[in-house]
Amino acid sequence: MAEFRRGASAALASLWAKLDEEGEWMSLPQHLVDTACVAALLWDEWLADSVKRSLCRATGLGEGQLRSVLVFLAGVHDVGKATRTFVHKAQFSEQGASIFDGIEREGLSLTMSRREADATAFQHGLVGEVIVEEWLSQRGFRVAGLASVVGAHHGISTEAGVRGRAGRIVRSYPPEWRAVHEEILDGMARASGFEEVLPLMPEQLNPEVTMPLVGLVIMADWIASNQHAFPLAEGGDLLERVRCGYRDVELTAPWRVAVADKGTPDDFFRTTFGWPAEFMARPVQRAALEAVESAEGACLLIIEAPTGEGKTEAALAAGQRLAADLGAQGLLLAAPTMGTSNGLFPRALEWAERNTAEGEVTSMNLVHSRKLFSQDFSRLKVAGVGTDEPGHGSVVARNWMQGPKKAMLSNFVVATVDQVLLMALQMRHSMLRHIGLAGKVIIVDEVHSYDLYMTSYLQMALKWLARYGVPVILLSATLPKETKKSLVEAYRSQFSHEPIEDMSEAYPLLTVVDKKGVREVEVEPRPTDMEASISVIPEGPEALGTLVDDLIADGGCLLIICNTVRRAQETYREFSTTYPGEVELHHSAFMAAERAHKEDALRVALGPDSHRGAGRPERCLIVATQVAEQSLDIDADVLITDIAPMDLLIQRIGRIHRHRRPDEDRPPKLRPAQVYVRGIVQREPFPLLEGGSAAIYEPAILMSTLAHLPVAFRRPDDISSLVQATYSPGFVPPADWAVEYAKAKATMRKNMDRAESRASTFQIPIPELASELGQLFERYHSSMEKPLLGEEAGAAQVRDTEPTFEAIPIIGTDYGYRPLLSLARNDSAVDLVDDFPPEHSMAFHLASSVLRLPPRLARGDAFEGNITRLERDTPAGWEHHHLLKGKVALRLDENGEIDLNGTVLRYSSEFGLETLDSSPADRSNT
Template sequence: MSVASILNSADQWRASRSAQANALWAKSGNEDAYLRLPQHLIDAACVAEWLWEHWVSRSLKATLSQLWGLEEEYVRRLYCFLAGTHDVGKATVSFQRLVKDSPRENVLLPPLYDVGLSLDWPQGEGPDRKFPHGMASALLLRQWLADRDVEKMRRVAVSSVVDAHHGFTSDAQGLANFAEAISGRQSCFDEIATEFLDSMAELTDIDEVLEEIDFGDVPVADALQLMTGLVIMADWIASNEKAFPYTPLHAQRQRLEEAIAYINLPGPWIPLDVPDDTVDLYRRIFAWSDGFQPRPVQAAVVEAAQKTQGPALMIIEAPTGEGKTEAGLAAAHVMGQRCGAQGVFLAAPTMSTANGLFERTANWARRSSRQGEVASMFLAHSKNRLVTTFESMRFSGIGEDGQGSDTGQGEGAVVATQWLCGAKTGVLSDFVVGTVDQVLMMALQARFSMLRHVGLAGKIIIIDEVHAYDTYMSQYLYRALEWLSRYGVSVILMSATLPPSQKKKLAAAYASQLIEDAENAVEVLDTEGYPLVSVVDATGVRATDVEQRPTDTEMTIHHLDDSLSELASTLTEQLDDGGVGLVICNTVARAQEAYRELAGHFPGEAELHHAAFIAASRSDKEDSLREQLGPSAHRGGLRPWRKIIVATQVAEQSLDIDADLLITDIAPIDLMIQRAGRVHRHHRPATDRPSKLQSPKIYVRGIETRIPVPRFDGGATAIYGDKLLLATLACLPDVFRRPDDAEGLVREVYSSQLTIPEEWADAWDVACADDKKKRDRAEARAKTYRFPSPTYAANLSDLFSQLHSNTETVGGEERGNAQVRDADFTIEVVAIETTEYGYSPLVGDATVLEGMEPSAHAARQLAASTVRLPARMTRREVDFDQIIDELEGQTPGEWHTSSLLRGSVALRFDAQGTATVGRFEVSYDSECGLCVLDEVPSP
């Protein structure tokens, strides 16, 4: 069967359909335009064929072939057949009658009557029975397969793909009830459906494939999930009216060519060949100048990548400043080039870190791609339209030579095409930078999860700061690693401070799909080396100790009374000759409190950073801070003589800044080390630092009492739990040598054999019991919406069981989407200020008259003026419901027409920056961000 056989025969196939088949409508447009069902089916089949040949990567084809137990050519035929029959359920009275008593009835139904079709209800259908066309497609295909003697379990599995083409499977009981209701009936519509199935089977030459399926193992959820995602992709493209007009004007070949040109879907990544010399690789893909050498860990990572056998998990543990991001991308290049990967997904812990990595990754993607090749790129989080570098990429053209206008000689190009910039389609781009949630949601039961699986299954996945994920999020990460391993996806995990127990769990999750007795196999990773590069592949588990850089600094650690006066006096003493002090607090409220105190002592020299600032302001503040405290800023220039930064945990990961002094709330040791990485971070002239702070110092606060047993600030206890805080305090040294002490301290704090002071014994036992309860609860909660392991997911319906059983009206699914982080369900608002004649964004110069649609400029400023309400405001369901109702009432109705504002809710502030919602009064100002001023006590 030739590659283009479906397209070559498409016009003949369509012309050969019966008058009754051609009378059926599939999609209704404006005025009298509509798309006939045969045209939509052949469009989808042709798109599937094009996608297989031009978009599906070599690695994804191999994965599908392995999971289905079929040759790649047979998988191609099956894909085209299922895409070409996915809407056969529209050949039913239930679907055709959807336009009854509507303005479209007089256009869409007369052609049916003209060919003698009656819309009287047949057996099993009726006005009181909803018969979704996805379910109808599945049952019609299932019966057709039965007539071809395909074994029952196999025909149920194959038909579940078309059943789920709207993003989830039908309820099993509903399917069974309808199957029984229509069994044995005689219907002219069923005869039309059989015509479609018979003719599409002949067109795609599917009979040999069905024989192979009947002979092999029953397809299970992994194979079905990926196939469904590809069918949905073909259906969505074929359903795009601008790509495939509802009034066909051309032969199918021209129709397809024009549609593909409109969709503008670049093919898979084609990387440069990997040079023999590791130094040459780094210089090429990162534009390093001659003489610039990769660090030992960077060289070790490339060497390890070259030795992997098939799909692999790589864990890179190295201190901050070792270039782990570049190492991970270099490893992805090597692994991707060997397996024919679609591209790379780089996952960061927060939006801010993702934004910071986007341009760096885009530059790497251009340099790593062959000259003249074009790849697609996407920034995967909800605020991507506000990121200038991504937004400009969405509108960049491709030059005549196939390169983007901003690429250098010898590079490929990356573009963000319109079709691939959707919330659900973005992950299908070749290169994606986003928050880790986008990967964790691979293990989340949610509608259209199969598109996410297709998007990730062909890529190399890089996850940064992997230590940052708590017990709850880790459950999703473990399960995602199982599915990625099952799909043959290579994964690279990076961390500066990864507890050994966590590392082994991550490795065991991935290894579970590759090797026997994974739990025991990963024990070899319990080694004391640092930096360390660990690998899991089909040949086993191994770890490589890497040469450690020399000690770059020794930090003395001091303890500080938790009073604000002590905080201020310490900074006054230490910064009397200037310098940069970094104060990290565990909560926003605590950071605001510290800032107010310090702003009075250091007027104009204190600055606050946390997540409760309006999005645009937070980004601007962080950009300014990086510029002032980055590696190229020096005292007497951009680096200020004296400055105090008060921040929350955003400083652990998002801010590449260099302070002279750190005062930090107590936190788990791995996070303390991360925070210490912001002190004396950059090599700089001695003149950049005051003489008193030539040697770095760390002060630890947040401990309310130390004797006889430590009692911690309530915020620290709520976030981290007393067990880790007690363990950290017990192990905290007087001097921290970086990087020498990092691995040993993390290992000691997280050890099950930790020795703690005798007088803490009772408190330690209570803390350990509380920690176990919290972990058990987190693991139990995580199971609610989490996918089953691919080992035990037999049917496609196993991946959507919660969507059928959940009855919450706001959305079981919407709430489920928040399940990958163990956090209270919070509300993001657009902060606006009421003016005399309308409103303005709280940050920005745009004005909007009440009742008028916002201009593009105003909409962009409004979309950037978002802030998330504190969790305590919406933790109680009664508060949540009341606040949502009030916010919806404050939201201008005209926002529903704006792509940037649709679905947002507004919180209206007065000219003094205060607002009331529910039982809370809040304020906002540019110095402190959002604050809760007052609340009426709960009834």
């Protein structure tokens, strides 16, 4: 590469590639060799062995040969900058005239043809693809897809139609310009070793090859374009320049597993998690480790087990073994929500630090839209994590990998499940996600909580992960058999099309999918740890009030779960006057910071270490929505819940009698576990469901749940049988229900078809049907789907939720505004001025107070008027602070209210966000 740079013709050396505001510039050959050398280092020092093997399998080339292919592509990625269109971009800089003079002195005319001057699409990535394609053709080689890597190095493939027009312009270029193109391509082919590899290349490179290659080229280009790491000033020893620049970015090498082989399974778990010597691995944990040890290559492992069996630890241990065996770069742990991701992060961080080899440094990332407000992640960014204990290394959060496009490139990632599902979505720079995920072991938690729409994306992601040879571990407490079968078929489709026989209903159960087939491993269940009575109570406030009064007459902790925020607020309002100071409300319509604070306090009060007289309340009523359904480690005495699908109902039951307690912790009346189900307006002659429940969940599933609802529930004995019976396609309802159930089931089928159709609209094709890179970006070229260009908009596509928007609530004053929390805490904050950006601590406080507004405000014609109002009310100074830029404000009055184009909202720390039925003026007159 140094020889290529030294030997560059005067014409090539006169062309510019990088230009700063001060007029300093870097020549094109310098940037090309910088990028090529960084690509070589990425292959040698960053890329996982598992990805290298995957690329070798797909191409039939050896690792050294593929390295040459990558270095060549990185070295010619900007050949399209050797054009008059690109050169003219310097015309507005101070050095533009000087650059132009130098280029023309070397015989390269800068006068554009009319066709080039009028071209609307002649970007350098597009032009580079055309130049590489023609270079291959002139030498008699057809390697379909190779040139597309150059064309896509800005995060999106090129369009066939514009390639044709660009090709005609390139072919009309003067010979002296075409000579520069050939100099770049011929010289890079020699310098990279690609000249010898070219005759061995397959005739076509499919996206399973080109996506990872583009991802690596983008990484190399971004690193080589970092002016701190690679100054515009040229000269000096190239090897030293590249090594120093690469070190400056501080990428971490693939994970070298610290304790891959440590005796028995019990020894393995003790060493892996730092547990005491007397610890014995649970049956599920031991079985998971044994299952992956016997797997042939990459595999899918599904762990079905009740809460409390240590599934997360089983998955981390199994993932660690797979990473060691397959040479993975790291591991990703995905959870359903930001809250659950935050909860898993410190556990995963401790595990990662303990299992990084002594003297090694690995990187870790928390990935969701509010990670900046995680204290655990902030501490890692500032100081990293290390230990003086021998045998362990260090874990850090590297700055270069913090942007949303680069988030998957760290060794360890804790994220919301969206970050895995986005792999299946057509979106810009998706190749960086593919290269990041392709080198990891993927763990997806709480799989049962994903609806059909999200499951469709998960199935597509599983197909691509299997094609890349990525091991995947799925965790669930209650997984319907048909859902599990669809996930198994998705992963298995990449190496077998044999039909899958009926799957077991045993519980706990492990399912292993690899090239040897599908194996199910029954695991010894733990003894029954709870038997709860289940009763259906009449709908209405009177029946609820009478029941609550009776249950907690002698104290106790009662949990009421409602299916909607409004129903939870109404229920809270009913009891807060009767039991003042003893009722709490939890739902998603609280500000993010307040919700986190409330949930943390609840975990402490009802956690395993609190007892009556020592932190556990004598009497309390917890009214909540689905936020209490999973991943919230609380232990109540009794549950009253709205009707919900059986698997979710079982999750809710998991919030009572969760921990072993002395008898005195629970009043005598509540020592037997009790569950009460409401939300059924009538049962005869057929079920009539409360409106909110029927709107959120499929009535057909709720009817089947009601039909299978037992009078007594044993944990864990009854979990699988109840879930499988409820979701069984063969369910026959009672005769009196038949007509209504048939209607509900027909509606559900239509909803499922619509969900699958909507999901497929934005998905990439299955690997078998993806022969060209452009097929993974078709919607960009075939329609006006421009909203898909954004990361945030893309994330919204993988969840089947109504469109909405978030706002930061503030209190408007005569002189400006103050944060809403000032009103909630009755303190007297100084007013902030609209036109000035707040200081950092206040900006952080405001940004962490974000609130999701009701979906109705974003529906149809209402959206434009509401977002315009919010933007108008947003302080102008927010645009000048990075934490607040692009955010909108919900400017409330002193009563915490706003009339937003006819929809009246009110926020309080007691109720959260409420939608009121009348305006403040109307209420003052009644």
